[in-house]
Amino acid sequence: MHRYTTDMYEGMLAETTTVQGFNGDIINAYFARPLGPGPFPGVVVIHHMPGWDELYREMTRKFAHHGYLAFSPNIYYRFGHGSPDDVAAKVRASGGVADDSVLGDTEGSLRFLKSLPQSNKKFGVFGTCSSGRQAFLAACRLKAFDAAVDCWGGGVVMSKEELTPKRPVAPIDYTKDLSCPLLGLFGEEDQNPTPQHVHLLEEELKKYGKTYEFHMYPKAGHGFFYYDRPSYRQEPAVDGWKKLFGFFEKYLRIYS
């Protein structure tokens, strides 16, 4: 966690930029970074189903505030531009964004972070809701991250009937390929993932000897970080952010 002292210098630069994503497409992205030479760890911040919105801009800046090079690609870029909710509605109507597209955009974002001179060459991936699922998927398939955080990612466990051309494989089936430690934050009252879904994933992680840390919060459901929604739960949210930064500090920060 960020340890404040009143005499410390702090600065941040946050702006939209572009990056080469899936299929070589140039997409837009939001990049927030602490000022100074670093070295800093990097985090790819994959936005949630409701869109590349203000909340995700805030989260991206939160990572920068805590000393991370934080990069959030607009994974809805190919659906056109407008207000985040209008674009998200279009994506929702078309059955969501394809897993391969998200992975391509995540990989491009990682490539960008790796190229930065102030990088410490340690990288995490973060997501909530649909992007929690995608963060797990990226940690399994890209084999390039040092830590991954899945916050209440629904659809990691999928029945055959739920598979689609855009989401052709249940992420849980890639568990054996998970290439970094995983932090999972979940709510006991969530319907997707249910505690049973989380248990199934945990069993799979154990089966393959993966390093993971799961926290299941009582009296919380889906999206308990979202202070602008009824799902917000103060205590799990505060504790969850502490756990998250503790986890990233452990696996991404290099102390000399």
Added chain:
Amino acid sequence: MCTGIVEKAEVKGSGKGPNGWFKLEEVNVSYDHPTDAPLEHALNIDFVNGKMAPGARVAVELSPESARKLVDAILAALIRGEDL
């Protein structure tokens, strides 16, 4: 949770969006997270024209109870009108 529940229908008519009236081509009805309504899940209705930018959208987010009332009201009005 993200349900991913979406039903679609082609429609003919017009909708009034932020830039005025536009031709409607489709309605997307979902049961999922709303953007603004203070509900965990809502019945979301988006009247859109896919040939236009994403902003060509007339959106409502209703509680399930409200959505059922809307269905009843639409059917009642249709029955009265078509009986004329």
